[in-house]
Amino acid sequence: VISRAPVAPALPPAAYAAALAGLPGMGPARLVAILATCEPAAAWAHVAAGRVWREPAVARTLGARGPRLVAAWRAAAARVDPARLWRGLQDGGIGVAATGAPGYPAPLAGDIEPPAVVFHRGAPAALDRPRVAIVGTRRCSTTGAGVAFELGRDLAAAGVAVVSGLAAGIDGAAHRGALAAAAAPPVGVVATGLDVVYPAGQHELWNAVAAAGMLLSEAPLGTAPERWRFPARNRIVAALADVVVVVESHKRGGSLYTVDEADRRGRDVLVVPGSVRSAASAGTNALLAEGRAPVCSVEDVLVALGLNAAAGGTPVTDRRPPPHGADQPVLDAVGWRPSTLDELVLRTGLGLPALAAALDRLCEAGWIGRNGGWYERITAPAPGVSVP
Amino acid sequence: VLASVRSATLLGVQGRPVRVEVHVSKGLPGFTVVGLPDPTCREARDRVRAALLSSGLTWPNARVTVNLAPPGLRKVGAGLDLAIAAGLLAASEQVPLGALDGRAFIGELGLDGSLRPVPGALPLIDAMAEPEVVVPDGATVEARLVGRHVIRPAATLAGVVGALTGREPWPDLPPPVVPPPPPRGPDLTDVRGQPAARYALEVAAAGGHHLLLVGPPGAGKTMLARRLPGLLPDLDTDQALEATCIHSAAGQVLPPGGLVRRPPFRAPHHGASAVALVGGGSATMLPGEISLAHHGVLFMDELGEFASAVLDSLRQPLEEGVIRVARAANKAEYPARLLLVAAMNPCPCGEGVAPGACRCTPAARARYARRLSGPLVDRFDLRVEVGRPQVGELLTPGLHGAGESSAAVARRVACARELAAARDVPANAQLPAWRLDEVAPLDGAATRMLERFLRAGRLTGRGLGGVRRVARTIADLAGDDGLLSVEHVSAALALRAEPGFLDGRAA
Numbered sequence: 001v002i003s004r005a006p007v008a009p010a011l012p013p014a015a016y017a018a019a020l021a022g023l024p025g026m027g028p029a030r031l032v033a034i035l036a037t038c039e040p041a042a043a044w045a046h047v048a049a050g051r052v053w054r055e056p057a058v059a060r061t062l063g064a065r066g067p068r069l070v071a072a073w074r075a076a077a078a079r080v081d082p083a084r085l086w087r088g089l090q091d092g093g094i095g096v097a098a099t100g101a102p103g104y105p106a107p108l109a110g111d112i113e114p115p116a117v118v119f120h121r122g123a124p125a126a127l128d129r130p131r132v133a134i135v136g137t138r139r140c141s142t143t144g145a146g147v148a149f150e151l152g153r154d155l156a157a158a159g160v161a162v163v164s165g166l167a168a169g170i171d172g173a174a175h176r177g178a179l180a181a182a183a184a185p186p187v188g189v190v191a192t193g194l195d196v197v198y199p200a201g202q203h204e205l206w207n208a209v210a211a212a213g214m215l216l217s218e219a220p221l222g223t224a225p226e227r228w229r230f231p232a233r234n235r236i237v238a239a240l241a242d243v244v245v246v247v248e249s250h251k252r253g254g255s256l257y258t259v260d261e262a263d264r265r266g267r268d269v270l271v272v273p274g275s276v277r278s279a280a281s282a283g284t285n286a287l288l289a290e291g292r293a294p295v296c297s298v299e300d301v302l303v304a305l306g307l308n309a310a311a312g313g314t315p316v317t318d319r320r321p322p323p324h325g326a327d328q329p330v331l332d333a334v335g336w337r338p339s340t341l342d343e344l345v346l347r348t349g350l351g352l353p354a355l356a357a358a359l360d361r362l363c364e365a366g367w368i369g370r371n372g373g374w375y376e377r378i379t380a381p382a383p384g385v386s387v388p
Numbered sequence: 389v390l391a392s393v394r395s396a397t398l399l400g401v402q403g404r405p406v407r408v409e410v411h412v413s414k415g416l417p418g419f420t421v422v423g424l425p426d427p428t429c430r431e432a433r434d435r436v437r438a439a440l441l442s443s444g445l446t447w448p449n450a451r452v453t454v455n456l457a458p459p460g461l462r463k464v465g466a467g468l469d470l471a472i473a474a475g476l477l478a479a480s481e482q483v484p485l486g487a488l489d490g491r492a493f494i495g496e497l498g499l500d501g502s503l504r505p506v507p508g509a510l511p512l513i514d515a516m517a518e519p520e521v522v523v524p525d526g527a528t529v530e531a532r533l534v535g536r537h538v539i540r541p542a543a544t545l546a547g548v549v550g551a552l553t554g555r556e557p558w559p560d561l562p563p564p565v566v567p568p569p570p571p572r573g574p575d576l577t578d579v580r581g582q583p584a585a586r587y588a589l590e591v592a593a594a595g596g597h598h599l600l601l602v603g604p605p606g607a608g609k610t611m612l613a614r615r616l617p618g619l620l621p622d623l624d625t626d627q628a629l630e631a632t633c634i635h636s637a638a639g640q641v642l643p644p645g646g647l648v649r650r651p652p653f654r655a656p657h658h659g660a661s662a663v664a665l666v667g668g669g670s671a672t673m674l675p676g677e678i679s680l681a682h683h684g685v686l687f688m689d690e691l692g693e694f695a696s697a698v699l700d701s702l703r704q705p706l707e708e709g710v711i712r713v714a715r716a717a718n719k720a721e722y723p724a725r726l727l728l729v730a731a732m733n734p735c736p737c738g739e740g741v742a743p744g745a746c747r748c749t750p751a752a753r754a755r756y757a758r759r760l761s762g763p764l765v766d767r768f769d770l771r772v773e774v775g776r777p778q779v780g781e782l783l784t785p786g787l788h789g790a791g792e793s794s795a796a797v798a799r800r801v802a803c804a805r806e807l808a809a810a811r812d813v814p815a816n817a818q819l820p821a822w823r824l825d826e827v828a829p830l831d832g833a834a835t836r837m838l839e840r841f842l843r844a845g846r847l848t849g850r851g852l853g854g855v856r857r858v859a860r861t862i863a864d865l866a867g868d869d870g871l872l873s874v875e876h877v878s879a880a881l882a883l884r885a886e887p888g889f890l891d892g893r894a895a
Contacts, residue, residue: 279739340775341584341882352587353862353875356882360837360874372734373602373773373885 014117015086016040017098020047021117022080022220023073028232030061031116032099040098044082050074094194094221095120105216107131111239112265115218119194122214126161126185130305133163133241133262135234135255136170136248141280141338142369142376144248145173147272151245152177154298156184158307161213163187163240165233166206168199170247170255175209185213187240191233193223216240234258238265243304245295247272249283256283268304270295275337320366330358331367331377338374389413391478391485394492395471396515397429397456397463398508400673400713400720401637403515407457408468410475415451421472423456426672429463435497436473443501443546448480462718464672467506470495470522473545474552487552491540492516495524501545507639510534510632510646522548525562529646530636532564533629567645573618573653576794578611581777585612588772588883590797593619594804595861596815597854598706598728598767600691602885603774604738609731612774613655613687616729618794620651620685621802627683630723634675634682651727652684658693662701667722668713678705679722691730692759699764702728706767709818725814730768769817769854771885804864816861821853828860831871838877846886855880 017040021031034043037055046053050070053059062069089096097104098117105127108114132155134148152162152174162178164171166188178186188209192198194217197206209215218236219229234254238244238261246269249255262269271292274281288294295301323331333339333347341352348355359375362368369378391410396403419433432454440447454472456463471493477483494512496504505526506512513521513534520538523531531539540558542548550556579586585601589612592599599616601609623631631648642648656665656677663669667676678686688694705711709725735748736756748756765771808815811827819827830838838855841847847855858880859872868876 340773342582342775345583345587346581352584352882353866353879356878357875359882360878364840370885373771 011041011082011086013040013101014096014098014103015082015089016044017101017117018089018096018119018220019044019077019080019082019085021119021218022085022222023047023076025065025069025072028113028115028218030058032114033058033061035098035100035116044077047073048077089119089221092195092221093121095124105240107240108236113235114239115236117220118216118218119220120214120216121194122210122212123185124214126187126213127240129159129161129184130307131161131163131187131241132301132305133237133244133258134170134174135164135237135244135246135258136174137250137253137255137280137283138167138169138171139250139280140169140173140248141274141278142371142378143278143336144170144272144274144280146378148173148247149177149180151247151272151295151298151301152186153181155301156181156186158298158302159184160302160305160307161185161187163189163237165230165237166190166202166209166215168202172202172205174247175205179205179208179212182212187213188215189233189237189240190215190217191219191229192225193217193219193221195221196224198225230254231257235261238262238267241267243268243270243301245270245272245301246284246287248274248278248280249287250280251282251286253283256287259287268293270301270304277337323362323365323367324358327358327362330355331362334362334368334375334377336377338371338376340374344375389479389481389485391475391488393471393475393478393488394516394518395468395494396492396512397461397467398465398512398637398673399461399718400667401508401511401634401675401679401722402720403508403511403513404461405515405517406461406463406468406471408471408475409455409457410472410479411453411455412448412476412479413451413453417449417451419452419454421454421456423454423459424462425456425468426462426464428465429456429468432466432469432472432497435466435469435499436476438499439469439473439497439501439545440476442499443544443549445477445482445545445549446480448476450480452476452479465506465508466496466504467494467508467512469497470503470524470545470548473497474522474548477549477552483549483552487554490518491520491522492518492537493522493548494527495522495542497545503542503544503548508637510629510636513537514633528562529565529642530632533632533646565645567643567647567649570643570650572650572794574611574614575618576615576792576797579608579615582608582612582774584883585772585774586792586797588770589616590619590801590865591858591861591883592616592727592729592770593797594801594815594865595808595858596727596817597769597858597861598817599730599770599772600765600768601729601731601772601774602734603731604733604776607774607776609774610687610689613685613689613729613731614653615794616687616727617651617653617685619798619801620727621798621805622649623651623683631683634679634722638675638680640680650684652681653687654678654681654684655687655689658688658690660694660698662695662698665698666701666705666711666713666724667720668715673713673715673718673720675722676711678702678711678724678726681726682723684726686726686728688728688730691732692756694759696759696761699759700761703761703764703767728767734773766848766850766854769858770883772883773885800865803867804861807864807869808861816857816864819857819860824853824856828856829871830856830877831873833874834859834872834877837874841881847881851884855884858883 148170156178161184164174175186186209197203234257238258244262246255259269271284271287272295369376393408395406397406474493478485496506503524505524509527510530513531522540525541525543528541551558628647628649654677665676705724711724712721735753737748859876862879863876
């Protein structure tokens with residue numbers, strides 16, 4: 001049924017798989033169906049010839065748009081040279097693996113919804129160790145970002161690959177922590193093409209993760225951030241992880257989607273408890289109420305992984321200078337949730353100039369952070385922490 | 389026969405002298421006004437005619453030409469009615485020509501011959517070089533403020549004619565009213581809690597620093613802003629005259645006694661157009677809200693809801709204290725030295741104050757943030773997050789030292805303003821950058837602290853100047869006259885919160 005026309009036999013199947021993934025309207029479902037019926041090279045020839053897909057599995061995914069897609073794919077395929085595409089990928093240091101092919105990430109191979117093609121940058125060996133996904137909201141509190149940072153750092157120090165989505169907020173903080181430990185490699189799973197940095201501000205982090213660990217995406221190069229790709233990305237995060245840790249989540253949010261995907265795959269979901277007053281912890285606290293296990297320290301995660309907590313990396317000591325005698329009451333007044341200047345003036349009874357000076361000393365020493373007009377306690381500092 | 393009468397018209401907030409020439413000659417009866425009258429001014433013909441007839445005077449059955457000189461200047465409004473009527477009466481020999489000498493005339497005529505006050509009487513009268521001015525009854529208060537002229541008040545055209553012909557004496561000037569002390573507005577005692585916001589208000593009043601209040605709905609931003617004028621000292625004589633001129637030109641109701649002695653408070657709605665805010669308009673060239681707030685407070689509630697073009701039109705006047713409006717036909721310059729207080733929600737949902745509490749999408753927040761340009765936000769040297777007061781603070785009277793009155797704060801503000809005056813500026817916000825090293829020197833620790841902020845990219849060069857000015861004010865309020873210490877500088881920095889939505893633009 002499928003064409004036997006040999007096209008440029010020197011190219012590996014992955015080159016055709018990459019070319020197929022780049023066709024307009026070629027989502028994961030269609031690509032999986034097509035690659036299940038034939039080899040990538042044959043599928044490419046089929047598409048380039050503009051032939052109709054008669055296999056029921058493929059026809060089903062094409063649906064009513066079938067004839068139009070075939071025409072569009074044929075037109076697009078005429079403009080794409082798989083050989084050039086392949087050279088470009090290799091020059092960019094980007095690896096491609098199709099399902100079933102060698103080099104396809106082992107944790108995804110047995111998944112219930114595996115991506116048909118995976119693009120990756122960095123060292124695939126990053127996946128050959130225990131993996132923990134640290135996920136959470138982009139709109140996090142400083143406390144949440146601090147917790148994500150510490151978990152990322154301590155898990156990496158314990159030899160665990162930290163998997164996350166490289167988004168702003170919790171994701172980025174977890175990766176920064178993993179990088180700060182300079183131990184186990186981090187894994188970033190992104191929803192865009194590997195050459196499209198999103199959000200744009202994450203450029204440095206993106207490159208650092210690729211250099212220290214690996215970046216992974218099922219989207220071909222040049223894919224812009226599209227809404228549906230983020231939940232799809234979250235499924236890969238859940239599929240890659242042995243354990244999923246949710247640090248902070250609003251009542252509704254993408255991290256809850258990751259939790260659903262983890263449930264479908266029978267992965268453990270651990271949750272960091274938050275203040276009942278913090279909107280950024282509303283979703284996570286609800287997860288706890290469902291009966292999920294709480295995470296109060298890195299040991300909780302290591303135990304869930306079945307690792308010996310004591311064997312983990314070196315405990316991190318607090319190297320911050322202890323607060324000035326007079327500053328301690330101010331630090332106590334900040335407490336553990338964001339406070340405004342107004343509240344601090346009322347709690348300490350200090351005049352604003354004296355209070356501001358004390359707050360500034362505490363900020364400088366790393367005891368508290370300033371977020372707009374709000375002051376928040378920082379649990380433990382790490383070199384180069386930048387709180388989102 | 390030709391008669392020539394002195395009057396004035398308004399250009400922006402200034403009066404410009406106008407010579408009204410009336411020529412009555414034989415010919416086909418008619419009435420023409422030349423010399424760039426605006427529609428209101430052109431309609432003078434019908435008002436004057438009716439007023440003359442109602443007053444028992446004669447409308448000349450002849451060709452009448454009225455020329456308003458200088459012809460290049462646009463004449464606006466009905467203020468020339470009386471001058472045109474007087475010229476017409478002189479040219480038609482119903483009053484002696486000589487009676488016009490040394491007199492200037494201002495006033496609008498009613499169809500019944502009554503004389504009505506016009507907007508801008510103060511600057512109009514101020515523009516007159518003649519020793520005597522004939523003004524409507526209602527304008528005597530403003531005429532007195534100018535104080536250079538013999539004032540001839542009149543209620544009707546008939547009264548003016550009677551006096552000009554010598555049949556009747558000029559009516560007596562009403563005795564000057566002793567104005568009651570102007571109301572000082574709502575008091576700061578009403579504000580419960582919110583010590584940092586109160587302090588920011590005090591610093592803003594003392595140093596003239598623009599203030600941005602960011603907080604959720606119901607936090608009391610408007611309540612705080614309305615109490616700011618009450619902290620400012622009374623206007624001095626020059627300031628009061630300037631402010632009164634602007635209010636008069638804009639046709640605003642003047643306080644009893646005529647003089648605007650308290651700093652004005654203007655709160656334009658966020659639907660205001662750029663012209664309403666900065667002034668202008670095609671012909672009338674009225675002063676805008678920012679000029680009405682001259683020497684006072686301009687309060688812009690819901691700053692994020694103003695059109696961004698409107699907001700950016702504020703940048704130049706905020707910097708220079710004047711607004712120059714240029715239109716095809718006219719140019720005008722209005723003073724606009726004001727204290728800007730703005731209030732806004734932190735994001736469209738209004739809950740984005742506490743970190744992690746906002747329900748907005750990043751795109752919505754980005755759209756909201758784009759409304760305010762960075763340079764405009766940079767003009768605010770005080771930016772304070774105002775939280776909702778806690779229940780206890782609302783219900784417990786006198787808790788936490790709440791209830792210091794406006795008068796007590798105003799005393800400290802007045803002391804600080806005196807210190808500023810000793811530096812030859814009305815307030816520290818007007819200190820030029822080159823004088824900062826001289827009047828706002830930093831001690832060693834404060835220098836190191838600012839250096840740290842600059843290195844971290846949390847402060848710009850312009851921001852540095854702002855912080856030093858605010859720190860100067862904070863020291864002045866505390867009565868510290870020497871070097872600025874860490875406390876002063878860190879308080880200034882604490883009152884300069886980078887609003888949450890501007891994260892990432894701070895550097």
